[in-house]
Amino acid sequence: MEAGTMNAFISIPDMDPAMDPKGGPRICRKLGSGARVNRAPVVERGNGEAAAMKILSVTSEIFPLVKTGGLADVTGSLPKAMESFGVETTSLIPGYPKVMDMLGNATPLAVFEDLLGVRASLIHARIDGLNLFVLDAPELYNRPGGPYVDGTGRDHHDNWRRFAALSRAGAEIAMGLLPGWTPDIVHTHDWQSAMTSVYMREMGCRTPVVITIHNIAFQGQFSADLLPALGLPPSLYSTSSLEYFGDISFLKGGLQTADAITTVSPTYAREVLTPRFGMGLDGVLNERVSVLKGIVNGIDLDIWDPAIDPHVPRNYDVNALRRKRENRSILLEKFGLDAPGRGPVVSAVSRLTWQKGFDMFASTADEVIHNDGRVIVFGQGDRDIEQALLATAARYPGRMAVHIGYDEPTAHLIHAGSDAIVQPSRFEPCGLTQLYALRYGTVPVVSRTGGLSETIIDANDAAMSARVATGFQFHPVTTDGLRLALRRAIHAFEDPKMWARLQNQGMKAKFSWERSAQQYAVVYADLLRKAGRTVRSTSLAL
Numbered sequence: 327m328e329a330g331t332m333n334a335f336i337s338i339p340d341m342d343p344a345m346d347p348k349g350g351p352r353i354c355r356k357l358g359s360g361a362r363v364n365r366a367p368v369v370e371r372g373n374g375e376a377a378a379m380k381i382l383s384v385t386s387e388i389f390p391l392v393k394t395g396g397l398a399d400v401t402g403s404l405p406k407a408m409e410s411f412g413v414e415t416t417s418l419i420p421g422y423p424k425v426m427d428m429l430g431n432a433t434p435l436a437v438f439e440d441l442l443g444v445r446a447s448l449i450h451a452r453i454d455g456l457n458l459f460v461l462d463a464p465e466l467y468n469r470p471g472g473p474y475v476d477g478t479g480r481d482h483h484d485n486w487r488r489f490a491a492l493s494r495a496g497a498e499i500a501m502g503l504l505p506g507w508t509p510d511i512v513h514t515h516d517w518q519s520a521m522t523s524v525y526m527r528e529m530g531c532r533t534p535v536v537i538t539i540h541n542i543a544f545q546g547q548f549s550a551d552l553l554p555a556l557g558l559p560p561s562l563y564s565t566s567s568l569e570y571f572g573d574i575s576f577l578k579g580g581l582q583t584a585d586a587i588t589t590v591s592p593t594y595a596r597e598v599l600t601p602r603f604g605m606g607l608d609g610v611l612n613e614r615v616s617v618l619k620g621i622v623n624g625i626d627l628d629i630w631d632p633a634i635d636p637h638v639p640r641n642y643d644v645n646a647l648r649r650k651r652e653n654r655s656i657l658l659e660k661f662g663l664d665a666p667g668r669g670p671v672v673s674a675v676s677r678l679t680w681q682k683g684f685d686m687f688a689s690t691a692d693e694v695i696h697n698d699g700r701v702i703v704f705g706q707g708d709r710d711i712e713q714a715l716l717a718t719a720a721r722y723p724g725r726m727a728v729h730i731g732y733d734e735p736t737a738h739l740i741h742a743g744s745d746a747i748v749q750p751s752r753f754e755p756c757g758l759t760q761l762y763a764l765r766y767g768t769v770p771v772v773s774r775t776g777g778l779s780e781t782i783i784d785a786n787d788a789a790m791s792a793r794v795a796t797g798f799q800f801h802p803v804t805t806d807g808l809r810l811a812l813r814r815a816i817h818a819f820e821d822p823k824m825w826a827r828l829q830n831q832g833m834k835a836k837f838s839w840e841r842s843a844q845q846y847a848v849v850y851a852d853l854l855r856k857a858g859r860t861v862r863s864t865s866l867a868l
């Protein structure tokens with residue numbers, strides 16, 4: 327590292343004893359309703375001592391504390407799912423105002439006098455079952471706006487520093503900043519924490535790192551002039567490191583220095599190897615294809631369950647779909663729409679962006695209206711797409727409502743009260759909305775791309791007669807393709823028996839974390855084995 331760039335920490339009060347599990351196999355508490363009791367995978371340390379596997383997850387969002395999209399859902403639910411495989415995760419997150427408000431007067435574990443030019447401290451907290459290290463750096467995080475943008479929707483001018491500092495703090499923890507708590511594996515997510523492994527390697531830390539690509543469209547591209555301010559040597563401006571079309575890319579740095587790369591579905595793992603989906607990073611990923619793997623996201627069945635969801639006015643399950651219809655009326659009323667007609671209520675809950683394809687829905691929603699259906703769009707995103715959708719809605723008062731906003735309870739109500747959900751993404755690494763829809767008996771109409779293609783089974787004749795269909799897919803991803811898929815869904819809705827079968831099959835589809843969490847556990851264990859650490863387990867087929 328360059329002289330003067332190491333951070334000095336001035337105090338490390340005693341760690342919370344709960345953070346320092348003593349060695350030996352532990353019995354882990356069961357998760358969810360299944361009666362499973364797993365033994366922890368046990369990592370043999372050099373001195374013959376054994377301890378449960380410890381993961382440091384570094385992330386810019388985590389549900390329920392900070393969420394702008396699916397990343398938070400995954401980083402919030404994966405740690406709980408991993409517990410049932412005996413893997414303990416602690417997540418390092420920025421101390422945004424909302425997070426700091428929940429902490430009260432916690433004593434810092436460590437204080438950085440100069441973390442990329444700012445003073446910061448590290449606080450341990452346990453909130454909503456999540457183990458957290460919170461990076462309290464008021465200069466970086468205590469400001470109005472969201473995690474990435476200011477009140478006017480513009481990127482915070484210093485996002486490079488905000489997320490490099492997060493990554494740098496993660497690297498310090500991996501290096502052994504906190505006596506009594508050193509991770510066996512570091513897990514980073516997207517560009518915001520991708521620099522963790524860059525800093526770790528520069529500091530000589532060989533702890534294995536997994537990086538998960540949730541969305542390769544966001545890459546953390548900044549001027550190469552920032553390298554000194556990032557505390558990194560000029561030599562990292564090279565094609566085999568951070569250099570990216572004349573700039574530097576945080577995500578590229580992470581992809582070059584992590585030991586394993588995962589994406590959130592096997593299809594997307596194949597897609598990112600192509601120029602069309604790789605968005606400039608396909609070359610890097612092709613070079614690293616031997617460590618690339620797709621693991622489909624799971625969903626938190628405790629949070630997304632129409633039978634107990636507090637945001638659903640009439641709770642229901644697969645055996646009481648009649649009650650779902652009551653939610654439909656409540657939903658239409660909330661959005662100021664006329665009572666249901668002959669056609670379906672087709673909704674969208676999404677970022678309204680080119681990725682998500684809602685420009686195409688602006689010109690096809692009339693298909694639903696002309697068949698006496700209702701349309702609800704709830705989300706926010708690109709101004710042009712918002713305007714196009716609002717203009718369409720203005721032509722159909724009482725039939726179509728577009729609300730620009732972001733609100734978790736409303737998202738749940740829409741899933742419960744709609745007949746169908748539309749997700750016409752141009753690319754979709756995994757997609758969670760369609761999974762939530764399935765669980766709520768709401769039939770997804772989706773493009774055939776990425777995770778959408780492997781989580782929804784198109785209602786073609788073969789799939790219907792085999793009783794496995796769960797939704798409607800279209801390809802190629804064009805306005806005509808979407809219109810045709812909407813037409814097919816509207817037609818199916820006219821046959822109540824067929825529709826009920828689709829709902830039934832969707833509600834029974836299995837998208838819990840169990841299988842995917844096991845795949846992550848295998849990735850972790852493989853890395854430890856490659857690093858020469860012995861992993862023993864009775865819960866994993868390792």
Ligand SMILES: Nc1ncnc2c1ncn2[C@@H]1O[C@H](COP(=O)(O)OP(=O)(O)O[C@H]2O[C@H](CO)[C@@H](O)[C@H](O)[C@H]2O)[C@@H](O)[C@H]1O
Nearest residue numbers: 395396397540590676705731732733737755756757758759
């Ligand atoms: N207006 C609104 N109000 C309330 N909630 C809203 C909302 N708009 C969207 N949401 C919520 O945000 C989440 C969106 O998650 P997705 O996975 O569908 O897409 P996203 O592009 O954010 O995630 C990226 O990361 C995830 C996680 O890996 C991948 O599944 C995905 O393909 C990738 O693009 C859902 O929980 C949805 O309910």
